[in-house]
Amino acid sequence: MFERFTKAAKDLVRGAADRAERSDEPYVTTEHLLRQLLATSGTAGAVALAAAGVDSEERRAGVERGLDEARRRGGLTRSDADALAGIGIDVEAVVGRVESAHGPGALAPRRPWRRGRTRFDADAKAVLERSLRAAIGRGDRAIGDEHILLALAASPGIPAEVLADHGATYTAIEAALPAVQRAG
Template identity: 55%
Template sequence: MFERFTKSAREAVTCAVGHAERANADSVTEEHLLLALLDLEGTRSSFAFASLGIDGRRASLEAALAEARRRGGLSQSDTDALTGLGIDVAEIVSRFEEAHGEGALQADCRSKRWWSGRRSFTPGAKSVLEKSLRIAPGRGDRSIGDEHILLALTVMPGVVAEVLAEHGAAHATVQRALFGEAAAS
């Protein structure tokens, strides 16, 4: 799979591993892939981020991701759905943190590292990479670029796609930024 990745896509994956290491996480997540794409310069994804104004709102994006981690990985739509059932997630998080300390509900995606000490990818991160493998040929591209990883992040359900959409980077807008108006229809 990795041999079909462009230099920038390989750099994104490598950088995602670095983000996981700096966060002392045992596994590479979708969030690490997004943060890695935000770090890239001079790439298709960096162009899309710049044209959508995401590059200037990184702190807000990271804060939204941190808040989702604090809620145990629940997306805002999950939280809203629970609120509709009469469950106050903010109150539950607050009480749990009172008893167990701040950040106690943060999703801990710990996995057993292989004997080599390398960080594994979570099922969600693997799904994003697999989806990018399907997006590229679907667009008629022979190789998988960082832009395909970004598009995969926008279509995979979960916190990262939701946070991107909240910041103006939904699938259709990213596609339009990358490939123009005709691509988004």
């Protein structure tokens, strides 16, 4: 499938893998893909993200903070935390107690990176597969970073939740793409 990726999509995936390696994480995750896309400029995906509402350094920083907050909660989405609150578990209190005993970021998963091996977690693999379906559904011959962005917004989980919090819903991104593609 990688051979069908545009240069922008390949750069995005490689950049996400580099991010995972630099932070000593064992897998490339959907969060790495989104963080790399936030750091990108001038590509169809970056332009569509801006057109969908993540259009300033402040808004990109807000998305980054949202990803950081979810990481601090051990990868729980806000809807997960709300569900736990419904049965009497205060996730923030649990996180606070764990961090007071073990230090900040204690719930964030970390294991050594295996050099030379780019491994993707199941959610990241699913996003890349969904990006192929997004490209096919739009009648595009190649998979661009805009298709990865669509797949991130369509996949349940933290990236979609954080993007939606900043107005970049699947619908908003999809609506932005025709204008982006006409301009490109």
